[in-house]
Amino acid sequence: MDTQVLPVAWKDLIQNQRWEELRGRLATTHSSDIAELMVQLPPKEEAILFRLLSRDQAAQVFSYLPGDRQEELIRSLSSDEMKSLLDHMPPDDRTQLLGEMPPAVTRQLLQILSPAELKDARQLLGYPEHSVGRYMTPDYVAIGPEMTASEALEHIRKVGRGKETLDVVYILDESGKLLEDVRLGSLVLADPRTMVTAIADPPLVSLVASDDRERALEQFEKYDRVALPVSDALGNMLGIVTVDDILDIAESEATEDIQKLGGSEALDAPYMQVGLLSMIRKRGGWLSALFLGEMLTATAMSFFEGEIARAVVLALFVPLIISSGGNSGSQASSLIIRALALRELKLRDWFRVFGREFVSGLALGFMLGVIGFFRIIIWQHFHLTNYGEHYLLLAFTVWASLIGVVMFGTLAGSMLPFILRRLGFDPAASSAPFVATLVDVTGLCIYFLVALLILRGTLL
């Protein structure tokens, strides 16, 4: 279905007030597509369309809307409409909603919830942001260890309607402790008289509500599940986390890393939905910090002002040399940050990485050095630029500096993520610009010191 073409046809139906036809088409359209459509409609038409949806569908469509649209819609709904909406939302989406609205709206929403729903929402909201507790739903089916397969299926038929998923059900003891999980498919396939405990496929994989969401992601990836049970520290079952939330988590974790890697704070919202001011603030902070760090280059350069005055030709290669260090540093840090995030590398691997990067840095530096060397020789030879009588020494200076600068860049870029992780920070904070800044200052010093060594007595 091409959503680019839809709005016109729908608008037509809305403007001509053909409600019955609209209702019919809505009933056979996926909630996710309706949400996508509504975002493109003006608020008034959006509200009309929303009121044509069945209650269940309305709750689903609402879950798919972006945060600002949800807020807008909430303000336009009556208390009764709002109540019906909340009643029909899955508990985890409801929690997400309450966690994201401005406090005043949240208070208003909480007043409308029934005591039982309030308990759910409060319970889910009690967990810190990015913890598994925030993503769980208490909407699962529990069965007893004394049941047979056919009893379990009977029980599921009784209580299963409206649960978020039936793909996996959970065996709890009388006190509510989680014993095993059983796939619905296994229950269906099993001999009806088999005990459910014999159908379960151990070992049990479960999460604790206070776990970080990254651990949830790790477990889902490792064990290929569609839902995982969540318990408290004592093993009492609290809820489940489903794989659709995990997919969202995987995306946001990667987004955060990419944004940090680019040298800005994580935006925490889609690009277009971040206000311009808040965008400038999130980017300006890091940019200013980097700028302050980069000021050291001016200081470093002023140390060598005398050398530059004597041999202006040295200044020509400053950008080339420091940027090569920055580029090799960016490469190394982005590779290592991702490998750490995917747990391909652990902290204790730092030394092996150091060895690999040392060799890589040497090889890459040598390679760039050779290109730089011949650049000077060739330009001089063909009179494209005149680097003076000592051009050969200058070429050697550039060659040797590049080896040093690229190797330092590679090592700094690869070790910094390890150091940050060791200190308890996010490795992704060792962004490309951060590494580049670090390497720029050092690169300048390496370059001018090599120059002093090679050119003393000739150019310097």
Add this chain to the structure above:
Amino acid sequence: MDTQVLPVAWKDLIQNQRWEELRGRLATTHSSDIAELMVQLPPKEEAILFRLLSRDQAAQVFSYLPGDRQEELIRSLSSDEMKSLLDHMPPDDRTQLLGEMPPAVTRQLLQILSPAELKDARQLLGYPEHSVGRYMTPDYVAIGPEMTASEALEHIRKVGRGKETLDVVYILDESGKLLEDVRLGSLVLADPRTMVTAIADPPLVSLVASDDRERALEQFEKYDRVALPVSDALGNMLGIVTVDDILDIAESEATEDIQKLGGSEALDAPYMQVGLLSMIRKRGGWLSALFLGEMLTATAMSFFEGEIARAVVLALFVPLIISSGGNSGSQASSLIIRALALRELKLRDWFRVFGREFVSGLALGFMLGVIGFFRIIIWQHFHLTNYGEHYLLLAFTVWASLIGVVMFGTLAGSMLPFILRRLGFDPAASSAPFVATLVDVTGLCIYFLVALLILRGTLL
């Protein structure tokens, strides 16, 4: 379970040849954990352990092993062992395996497959890399549109054993055309006499085998499914893709983007598994290309050699100014690349982004410019550096250049991903180092032109 502590206990059991005890422990350990353990064992012990596994478990453990370990193990297995292994692997894992091995090994493997398996594997292998066809498994349950819920459950009981998932089953017509999908949970909940077609929850969401895997990811995210059906262009059902593969795809897409963003080719394998030579090649290519681009800075600088000779003080701020442009460019490009990858932004949004980035760039440039301005004033005032009598004009030069350079960096960084996508390239190729290189050359020109404008008649 702490896998760091395991190996010692397991090694003990292996060295003391306590096979029965080992077999017992293996039977209650998750295949994923066994694979993790095996990777840490020397090849001989790995092979022993592998032979203690039941056939089903062996196939599962094998699926979890990294590519190089799989290859090693295959070489050590007899034809019969290999055949049993392949027999027990899910078809999609088998395909993945065949696609990844060196051609000689693949041929050897294909010879061992039974004609039916060979058909499966060949069929899956016929699809291009990164297409949905590569990830699908023909291991699903099909039911007829004329069945009732209880007939469907009966059918599932007959044919469901060993299928990759039973969570969703598929209604096909007699010719094999995909009509609807039905969740097993809905079948269980429904009145046994209901027709399956009445239980299906339209609209049907499905993939085409030739679709790019990114589309699969998009559909899974949008519709919150655990499995999606795959059909050919004519609507004939070919197989299903399950969410565990999609989670892997989401991770590898993000990894590729992060690695490209850091300015190297995508590694296509975990960091430690990439050979040193191939690592250097993958990084050296881009690094050399960037170096060649960066050489233009030396050319640009040589245009202004005269100005530098007259006012060496100008050279001091070159690294500071060009790196500010590079940093703001990296920020912008990483934000935009991610937003494009997540489809938060579409090509047609480029102009709105241009507007936002113009304002952001102006604001950020102004901010950095002010910091730079006061840096010069303060250093001069406290005699930390002597910038000469025209220090105020120099400060203005730095301030104005920074506005220009940061704004150019921001605009180049944000527009480049759009341009690349428009031209059919991957936006992630507009890496931080690439943008930095582009901005360095332009930044130099901006800086020296501003200097000529402001300092003519005084310093210049």
